[in-house]
Structure formats: structure tokens, C-alpha cells
Amino acid sequence: MTRLHVDQGPRRRYATQDVNATPAIELRRVTKCFSPSSPPAVTELEFSASPGEVIGMLGENGAGKTTTLRMIAGLIRPSSGQVLVNGYDTQREPARTRRSVGALFGGAVGLYDRLSGSENIRYFAYLNGLSGPDARRCTEELIELLEMQSFAERRVAEYSSGMKQRAALARALVHRPEILLLDEPTTGLDIGSALIVQQFVHRQKSAGKLILLSSHNIEELETLCDRVLIVHGGQLRHVARRDDTGGYDLRGLYTRTMESVR
Amino acid sequence: MRRTLHIARMVFYKELTELLRDYRTVLISIGVPLVLFPALVLVLSVNITRAESAFESGIRVGVVAHDHFDLHDYFAQQELISVQSLSDVAAGSESLAAGDVSTVVISRQWGGAGGPGADAGAGVTLLYDNTDLFSQAAAEYLGALLSAYSDGVRSAQIAELGLSPDSLATLQVELLGLHDPSRSAGTLALSFLIPVLMLVSAALGPLASAADLGAGEKERGTLEPLLGTGASRSALLLGKFGACSVMGLLGMLAFFAGAGLAYLIGPGVFGSDELQFALGPGTVALLVGFAAATVLVLSSLELALSFLARSAKAAQTYFIPVLILSSAAGYGTYMINLEALPLWHYHIPLFNIALILKATVLGRLSLVPLLVTTGWILLYVTCSLAAAHNLLRHEAALRRG
Numbered sequence: 001m002t003r004l005h006v007d008q009g010p011r012r013r014y015a016t017q018d019v020n021a022t023p024a025i026e027l028r029r030v031t032k033c034f035s036p037s038s039p040p041a042v043t044e045l046e047f048s049a050s051p052g053e054v055i056g057m058l059g060e061n062g063a064g065k066t067t068t069l070r071m072i073a074g075l076i077r078p079s080s081g082q083v084l085v086n087g088y089d090t091q092r093e094p095a096r097t098r099r100s101v102g103a104l105f106g107g108a109v110g111l112y113d114r115l116s117g118s119e120n121i122r123y124f125a126y127l128n129g130l131s132g133p134d135a136r137r138c139t140e141e142l143i144e145l146l147e148m149q150s151f152a153e154r155r156v157a158e159y160s161s162g163m164k165q166r167a168a169l170a171r172a173l174v175h176r177p178e179i180l181l182l183d184e185p186t187t188g189l190d191i192g193s194a195l196i197v198q199q200f201v202h203r204q205k206s207a208g209k210l211i212l213l214s215s216h217n218i219e220e221l222e223t224l225c226d227r228v229l230i231v232h233g234g235q236l237r238h239v240a241r242r243d244d245t246g247g248y249d250l251r252g253l254y255t256r257t258m259e260s261v262r
Numbered sequence: 263m264r265r266t267l268h269i270a271r272m273v274f275y276k277e278l279t280e281l282l283r284d285y286r287t288v289l290i291s292i293g294v295p296l297v298l299f300p301a302l303v304l305v306l307s308v309n310i311t312r313a314e315s316a317f318e319s320g321i322r323v324g325v326v327a328h329d330h331f332d333l334h335d336y337f338a339q340q341e342l343i344s345v346q347s348l349s350d351v352a353a354g355s356e357s358l359a360a361g362d363v364s365t366v367v368i369s370r371q372w373g374g375a376g377g378p379g380a381d382a383g384a385g386v387t388l389l390y391d392n393t394d395l396f397s398q399a400a401a402e403y404l405g406a407l408l409s410a411y412s413d414g415v416r417s418a419q420i421a422e423l424g425l426s427p428d429s430l431a432t433l434q435v436e437l438l439g440l441h442d443p444s445r446s447a448g449t450l451a452l453s454f455l456i457p458v459l460m461l462v463s464a465a466l467g468p469l470a471s472a473a474d475l476g477a478g479e480k481e482r483g484t485l486e487p488l489l490g491t492g493a494s495r496s497a498l499l500l501g502k503f504g505a506c507s508v509m510g511l512l513g514m515l516a517f518f519a520g521a522g523l524a525y526l527i528g529p530g531v532f533g534s535d536e537l538q539f540a541l542g543p544g545t546v547a548l549l550v551g552f553a554a555a556t557v558l559v560l561s562s563l564e565l566a567l568s569f570l571a572r573s574a575k576a577a578q579t580y581f582i583p584v585l586i587l588s589s590a591a592g593y594g595t596y597m598i599n600l601e602a603l604p605l606w607h608y609h610i611p612l613f614n615i616a617l618i619l620k621a622t623v624l625g626r627l628s629l630v631p632l633l634v635t636t637g638w639i640l641l642y643v644t645c646s647l648a649a650a651h652n653l654l655r656h657e658a659a660l661r662r663g
Contacts, residue, residue: 073490074490075486075489075490075657076657077657095492095494096492098490098491098492099492101490103487103490105483105486105487109483110482110483110484110485110486110487110488111484112276112280112482112484113482114280114283114284115276115279115280115283119276123272123276124487124491126269126272127269127272127273127488127491127492127493128491128492128493129265129269129492168487171487172487175491175492
């Protein structure tokens, strides 16, 4: 059983670097244990990623994908190791790193049912420090970008799951973060909504944002991602990259990786 | 600091908007307190009226009389009473149990046998159903009639002896209150009612909001994105605390409005139609201030408990002891003499607030207990908010039930 370490890059000292040379995300031997009696959710995970990349995370349920994303978002602390966002430690500079990150977590999208979609988006704009006019402008732009005009003023309680997912995406993006963490963003969506989300990811990549995307959908990862991290049991098992033709054999790679670790 | 306050304001507006859009929260926090007392008073008024009507339509009295007393004739002459002669005590018990009569009057002969306690000497036994309020009231009414009857018999006997009945009068005792009796009765009633109502309403008012703003956020999955923003935990907590407190104050206002409405609907239910609930403007201002402080204490405590809980249902379980303790603190001031109360009583959580409320109503507020209680109030709020802040900082805050 081999653990692969990828894209480690030169070790940087905390907040002393030229920001342009700093990876947008850097995980240094990150381990997360939720309780002493259970095995670690993530074990010595290391990778880094740069702006303009779309990185996929592929693995079974409980592989550690969501835990990794939550640690990058600063919602949970690593038990050991370091998570750096734009060179800043998420534990030492939580407010600064959170402003650089927009996150959408799987399961419940976490919108306020009794507010409209636009009110939800605007509220998060304020919480992320945008002023009134800025918040309104950004909200309107995102409503247009995610084709939400027809339902943005309705209360979220009346939304379908696709509408909710688009509103949640807009909310994650409203403060113009440089890094987007998307945890299974198309799970449970109809084909139309899934396509809108995928187009949205393409646009964000073109805008130079780093996107970290976890999914169970191999085709989606093949379409969207520059690299795919295959994780199992909280460890990084393999990094799949596009071949010379620009394609992937992600299914084959995943199957072989899983066979080797079982 | 400015940014924290700005975000706290945003959170406050958003939470209040959302809470007021939720008809269930509005119903529980404001609607129920507003209609609770009027509804209770209406029901009680209807029952009182029904009982009065029943009295007015007549009391059926069973009499097991022995020759010594002419009780049967005496009751037959009274208004509202219809008399039924019964052969013995067993027949009386049967009639009472069957509801044929409301009360059975049993006369006892001198040293004779004739019913319960017959060997106790001359007298009358009133047999009534002590699980039935009407029967109880009828027995009391008959007791009063019999006292008047007894006085009449005694006076006649004394007159037969050639003496004036007044010559045997015992010491006449007169009670004279310092204050206007109707007003002092009202103040006394308020000194008990206000601590109870204020503490109960302060605990009930923010309950639904606190459950929604803490555990409710976890349950709906909205806490995770909220904590993922650049907003500080302090700003989020301050905004939520403000919204929760405003809902608590609205709830308390509704509670007192409901109590006032209830008094207008049925003053008789409050014990007397003559009660005067007069409080000076200074006392009212102080009570409003203490009401706000009480709401702040209980809102902060309930919010902290809500963040501790993993689901709204668990939060409601945590709130039960708070409700019980608040009620107990309010009721605990009944029969307490403030003048002789040692200072350590003002160190007991919630009870000290109830004591201060009572002292305010009675116009006996002293500086030292006031300062001690104010200090404790500040400490309660600070500790509760610090606990909530700590819970929000901990990643366990994201765990759902």
C-alpha cells in the first residue's frame, strides 16, 4: 500500500512569501482524528493547488473528501499538520482565509427557507464584509450568471433542489472568493441544473479561480478537472492527470487504485 | 469592533425578519401569551356563571332531622332551598352520591345516637361531596345559614332567662389596615403576580426563537455556511442574541397585555371586582427595566442551551428545567417578608430577580439588594454569552442530532 505525495512544492514559511508564488491551497501532512477510538478521517494528506486549476476529489463515502474540504474552509481544525490558504494558516488567520474561500457542502445546502434566494445571497455578502451597494450588485450579477431571475425573489421554501443548489452556489461566490470548494455540487440535480453548475465551474476556471470539487460522478470529474485526487480511508492514493490527448481514463485508474489498496 | 457591530446589526435584522415571517414562532412567542389568560378567564367566568345560575335555581338539601331541632322547617322557609326529608344517614349518603341532593344536613341529639360523631354532643353535621365544587359551596352556604340560626336560638334562650343577649358579648376585635383596603389588596396581588408572570413570560417568550436560532440552524444545515463566512463568532452571536431578546420582550408584552385583557373580561376571577391595580409611573418604569433585564438573562441562557443541543427537539428538552426554575423562583416570593430577608437570598439565581420585582411593586426597593442583583444579572448574561461563543468556536457546533 503506497501513499503518494503530490505537488509538495518548496516548503514556505508562514506569511513571508511573495503572494504570487504561493499556492492558493497547500496541505502539509494534515491528519484529522475526530475521536481517539476511531481511525483518522484524514491521514497525513499533502497536496497543493494553484489559481486557475480545477482539482477533483474522488473516493467512496467516508474517504475523507468532505473532511478535507471542511479543513480548508476553516470549519474544523486539523489534529496535526497545516492547511494554508494563499500562504495563511487557516487556524491562525481564520477570518482572512475564510474570506478567500467560498464553500458549498453536500447534503442540505443550508439556505434560509423563509428568505428569498436573493435575500440569502445578499445576507452572505454582508457577512463577508461587502458594503450595501456592492452586495446588491454582486447578488444581481450572480442571479443572472446562474439563470435565477425567474425565482430569485421567491422564498427558498418553494424552491426545487436544482434551484436551491444554484442559490447556494451564488451564495458561496458572492464575496468573489479566489478559491471555491464544491462538495458534490450536482448530486441529486436534474440534468438541466447539473449542466448549469458545470458551465459555472468552467466560467470560474476561466476567471482564474481555483476550484476543488468532490464528486462520485466520474464523467463529471473527467469533464471538469485538470487533476483528480483519488482518496481512500483518509489517505491520498493516486493523482490522475490528463494524458497527452487531454483525456483521462479515470474509471480504469480508480478501479486499479482501489484494487491495489484492498 | 465597528465591523463586528455592523455585522451584528445585519444578523439581527435578518434573524428578526426570518422569525417574524415564521407564523409558528410568532404564534408561540406572541399569539399564545396574548390569548392564554383571556381564554382561561373566559372559561373560568363561564364556569362561575354556571355555578351562580345553579345556586340561583335552588339548592336541594336533604335533612336527617331529629326532634330536638326544627331544621326541616327552618330550611323550608329559606329562599333558594328545597328540602327533602331523609330517614337516616345511609339514605342521605345514597342521595348525595346519586346527585339527588347537594348537601345532607344531619342533626345530632344531646348525647344521642344519630349520625357521624353523634357522641360529640348536640350539633349539626353537614355531609357533602368533597370532590364536587358545587356541593362544597352549598355546604358553606348552609353552614352560614346554620350559624345565623344558632345565634337566633341562643339569643332567644338568653332572652328567656331574662337577660340581654348583648350582656354575653365577648371582646370585639376590629382589623384596621394602614392603606386603602381595595388598593392594598391590589398591590399585594400584584406583588405576587408580577414576579411569577414576568419570570414565566421571560422564560417562555424567547423559547421558540432561541431554539430556532441555535439548534434550528444546525438542524437545517445553515450553521456550517454561516460559520464559513468571514464574520466573527461574536458578531453572529450578538445579532442572534439581539433578535432573540426582542422576541422575548414582545412575548412578555403579549403576556401582560393578555393578563390586562383577562382582567377586563372577568375581574371576578381575580378574587374581587374591587381590586385596584394602581402602580406609579416610577414603579412602572422600573418594572419595564427589570423586565428587559429578565428577558436578557433568559434569552442568553436559552440561546447558549440551544447551541449546546444538536437538534431543536433536544434544545426544547434543555429548556424544561429553565421554565421550571423560573416558575419556582416567581412562586418562591409568595409569603416572603422582604423586611426581614437576609442578603444572601439575593445571590440565588432568578430568585433574586423575583425578589427585586416584588420589592419594586411594594415600593420597598433597597440599594444594596438592587446592586447585588444587577451585578448577578450582568454576570449571568456574560457567562451565558461566553458559553455560547465558546460552543460556536468549537467544531462540535457543526454536529447535528
